[in-house]
Amino acid sequence: MSPIWVFGYGSLIWNPGFAYDARVVGFVRDYRRVFYQGSTDHRGTPQFPGRTVTLEHQPGATCWGVAYSIKEEDKEIAMEYLEVREKQYDEKVYLDLYTDSSPKVPAVENVMVYFATANKETNENYLGPAPLDEMARQICLAQGPSGPNREYVFKLEDALNKLGVVDQHVQELANAVREYSDTELSK
Numbered sequence: 001m002s003p004i005w006v007f008g009y010g011s012l013i014w015n016p017g018f019a020y021d022a023r024v025v026g027f028v029r030d031y032r033r034v035f036y037q038g039s040t041d042h043r044g045t046p047q048f049p050g051r052t053v054t055l056e057h058q059p060g061a062t063c064w065g066v067a068y069s070i071k072e073e074d075k076e077i078a079m080e081y082l083e084v085r086e087k088q089y090d091e092k093v094y095l096d097l098y099t100d101s102s103p104k105v106p107a108v109e110n111v112m113v114y115f116a117t118a119n120k121e122t123n124e125n126y127l128g129p130a131p132l133d134e135m136a137r138q139i140c141l142a143q144g145p146s147g148p149n150r151e152y153v154f155k156l157e158d159a160l161n162k163l164g165v166v167d168q169h170v171q172e173l174a175n176a177v178r179e180y181s182d183t184e185l186s187k
Contacts, residue, residue, distance in 0.1 A: 009065035018078035022069035038125035050142035050149030054116035136176035
Protein backbone atom coordinates (compact mmCIF):
# COMPACT_ATOMS: atom_id res chain seq x y z
CA MET A 1 0.00 0.00 0.00
CA SER A 2 1.08 3.54 -0.64
CA PRO A 3 1.98 5.99 2.11
CA ILE A 4 -0.23 8.89 3.11
CA TRP A 5 1.19 12.40 2.83
CA VAL A 6 0.29 15.20 5.25
CA PHE A 7 1.09 18.87 4.59
CA GLY A 8 2.09 21.09 7.50
CA TYR A 9 1.90 24.86 7.12
CA GLY A 10 1.77 25.82 10.83
CA SER A 11 3.14 24.05 13.88
CA LEU A 12 3.45 20.77 11.96
CA ILE A 13 6.47 22.36 10.23
CA TRP A 14 8.57 22.40 13.42
CA ASN A 15 6.71 19.84 15.52
CA PRO A 16 5.06 17.06 13.52
CA GLY A 17 4.61 14.80 16.57
CA PHE A 18 4.22 11.56 14.59
CA ALA A 19 6.50 9.04 12.90
CA TYR A 20 7.26 9.75 9.25
CA ASP A 21 9.69 8.28 6.76
CA ALA A 22 10.12 11.21 4.35
CA ARG A 23 9.92 14.99 4.59
CA VAL A 24 9.60 17.25 1.55
CA VAL A 25 9.71 21.06 1.63
CA GLY A 26 7.26 22.42 -0.90
CA PHE A 27 4.22 24.53 -1.58
CA VAL A 28 0.55 24.28 -2.46
CA ARG A 29 -0.95 26.56 -5.08
CA ASP A 30 -3.84 29.02 -4.85
CA TYR A 31 -3.82 29.23 -1.04
CA ARG A 32 -2.25 31.63 1.42
CA ARG A 33 -1.51 31.16 5.13
CA VAL A 34 -3.61 33.42 7.41
CA PHE A 35 -4.00 33.75 11.20
CA TYR A 36 -7.79 33.44 11.07
CA GLN A 37 -8.37 30.29 13.13
CA GLY A 38 -9.10 30.53 16.83
CA SER A 39 -7.28 28.16 19.16
CA THR A 40 -9.14 27.32 22.35
CA ASP A 41 -7.26 24.09 23.10
CA HIS A 42 -3.58 24.77 22.32
CA ARG A 43 -2.65 28.47 22.17
CA GLY A 44 -5.65 29.97 23.92
CA THR A 45 -8.73 29.11 25.96
CA PRO A 46 -12.47 29.16 25.27
CA GLN A 47 -12.61 32.41 27.25
CA PHE A 48 -9.69 33.97 25.35
CA PRO A 49 -8.83 32.21 22.08
CA GLY A 50 -5.43 32.46 20.49
CA ARG A 51 -4.89 32.73 16.75
CA THR A 52 -3.35 30.02 14.60
CA VAL A 53 -3.03 29.62 10.87
CA THR A 54 -5.35 28.19 8.29
CA LEU A 55 -5.39 28.46 4.53
CA GLU A 56 -7.43 30.95 2.55
CA HIS A 57 -8.12 30.36 -1.12
CA GLN A 58 -6.40 32.99 -3.23
CA PRO A 59 -5.79 32.32 -6.94
CA GLY A 60 -2.12 32.69 -7.82
CA ALA A 61 -0.91 32.47 -4.22
CA THR A 62 1.48 29.84 -2.88
CA CYS A 63 1.84 28.54 0.65
CA TRP A 64 5.13 26.91 1.59
CA GLY A 65 5.40 24.21 4.21
CA VAL A 66 6.49 20.64 4.74
CA ALA A 67 4.88 17.41 3.57
CA TYR A 68 5.43 14.23 5.54
CA SER A 69 5.12 10.70 4.22
CA ILE A 70 3.60 8.28 6.72
CA LYS A 71 4.17 4.58 6.15
CA GLU A 72 1.23 2.22 6.19
CA GLU A 73 2.33 0.65 9.49
CA ASP A 74 2.46 4.08 11.18
CA LYS A 75 -0.71 5.46 9.59
CA GLU A 76 -3.27 4.46 12.24
CA ILE A 77 -1.30 5.94 15.16
CA ALA A 78 -0.38 9.08 13.20
CA MET A 79 -3.97 9.68 12.07
CA GLU A 80 -5.37 9.17 15.59
CA TYR A 81 -2.83 11.70 16.87
CA LEU A 82 -3.58 14.21 14.08
CA GLU A 83 -7.35 13.92 14.49
CA VAL A 84 -6.99 15.00 18.14
CA ARG A 85 -4.33 17.63 17.50
CA GLU A 86 -6.13 19.18 14.52
CA LYS A 87 -9.69 18.72 15.85
CA GLN A 88 -10.51 22.43 15.60
CA TYR A 89 -9.94 22.27 11.84
CA ASP A 90 -13.23 21.25 10.28
CA GLU A 91 -12.16 20.02 6.86
CA LYS A 92 -9.50 17.95 5.16
CA VAL A 93 -8.60 18.79 1.60
CA TYR A 94 -6.23 17.03 -0.76
CA LEU A 95 -3.87 19.25 -2.71
CA ASP A 96 -0.85 18.75 -4.92
CA LEU A 97 2.58 19.66 -3.54
CA TYR A 98 5.15 21.41 -5.70
CA THR A 99 8.85 22.02 -5.04
CA ASP A 100 11.54 24.33 -6.40
CA SER A 101 12.83 21.43 -8.45
CA SER A 102 9.31 20.56 -9.63
CA PRO A 103 7.37 23.85 -9.89
CA LYS A 104 5.14 22.80 -12.82
CA VAL A 105 4.51 19.11 -12.16
CA PRO A 106 3.45 18.02 -8.65
CA ALA A 107 6.23 16.44 -6.61
CA VAL A 108 3.52 14.70 -4.57
CA GLU A 109 -0.15 14.43 -5.54
CA ASN A 110 -3.07 14.43 -3.09
CA VAL A 111 -1.34 15.60 0.06
CA MET A 112 -3.80 15.74 2.98
CA VAL A 113 -4.21 19.22 4.45
CA TYR A 114 -6.16 20.12 7.60
CA PHE A 115 -8.16 23.22 6.84
CA ALA A 116 -10.30 25.56 8.96
CA THR A 117 -13.24 26.96 7.06
CA ALA A 118 -15.16 30.17 7.70
CA ASN A 119 -18.35 28.13 8.20
CA LYS A 120 -19.47 28.94 11.76
CA GLU A 121 -21.78 25.88 11.82
CA THR A 122 -18.88 23.45 11.41
CA ASN A 123 -16.09 25.65 12.79
CA GLU A 124 -17.17 27.64 15.84
CA ASN A 125 -13.57 28.78 16.43
CA TYR A 126 -13.10 30.60 13.12
CA LEU A 127 -12.12 34.20 13.93
CA GLY A 128 -11.52 35.58 10.46
CA PRO A 129 -9.58 38.66 9.46
CA ALA A 130 -8.92 41.57 11.81
CA PRO A 131 -6.68 44.63 11.78
CA LEU A 132 -3.01 43.73 12.30
CA ASP A 133 -2.74 45.56 15.63
CA GLU A 134 -5.86 43.81 16.94
CA MET A 135 -4.49 40.38 15.97
CA ALA A 136 -1.12 41.24 17.57
CA ARG A 137 -2.81 42.28 20.83
CA GLN A 138 -4.91 39.10 20.93
CA ILE A 139 -1.84 36.94 20.22
CA CYS A 140 0.22 38.69 22.92
CA LEU A 141 -2.47 38.13 25.55
CA ALA A 142 -3.55 34.59 24.63
CA GLN A 143 -2.06 31.55 26.30
CA GLY A 144 -3.16 27.92 26.34
CA PRO A 145 -1.98 24.44 27.33
CA SER A 146 0.65 24.43 24.55
CA GLY A 147 2.06 27.78 25.67
CA PRO A 148 1.79 31.46 24.79
CA ASN A 149 0.22 32.28 21.44
CA ARG A 150 3.13 34.61 20.60
CA GLU A 151 5.50 31.62 20.88
CA TYR A 152 3.52 29.93 18.07
CA VAL A 153 3.96 33.02 15.86
CA PHE A 154 7.69 33.26 16.53
CA LYS A 155 8.27 29.51 16.07
CA LEU A 156 6.41 29.64 12.74
CA GLU A 157 8.45 32.66 11.66
CA ASP A 158 11.68 30.85 12.63
CA ALA A 159 10.66 27.59 10.95
CA LEU A 160 9.83 29.41 7.71
CA ASN A 161 13.13 31.31 7.86
CA LYS A 162 14.98 27.99 8.24
CA LEU A 163 13.20 26.78 5.09
CA GLY A 164 14.23 29.97 3.29
CA VAL A 165 10.62 31.11 3.02
CA VAL A 166 9.43 34.66 3.55
CA ASP A 167 5.71 34.80 4.26
CA GLN A 168 4.67 38.45 4.34
CA HIS A 169 1.60 37.86 6.55
CA VAL A 170 3.61 35.89 9.13
CA GLN A 171 6.45 38.44 9.06
CA GLU A 172 4.15 41.44 9.48
CA LEU A 173 2.26 39.80 12.30
CA ALA A 174 5.44 38.67 14.09
CA ASN A 175 6.78 42.23 13.89
CA ALA A 176 3.48 43.64 15.18
CA VAL A 177 3.52 41.13 18.07
CA ARG A 178 7.08 42.15 18.95
CA GLU A 179 6.13 45.83 18.80
CA TYR A 180 3.03 45.29 20.97
CA SER A 181 5.06 43.26 23.48
CA ASP A 182 7.78 45.93 23.64
CA THR A 183 5.21 48.69 24.11
CA GLU A 184 3.36 46.81 26.86
CA LEU A 185 6.58 45.85 28.67
CA SER A 186 7.79 49.45 28.69
CA LYS A 187 4.62 50.64 30.46
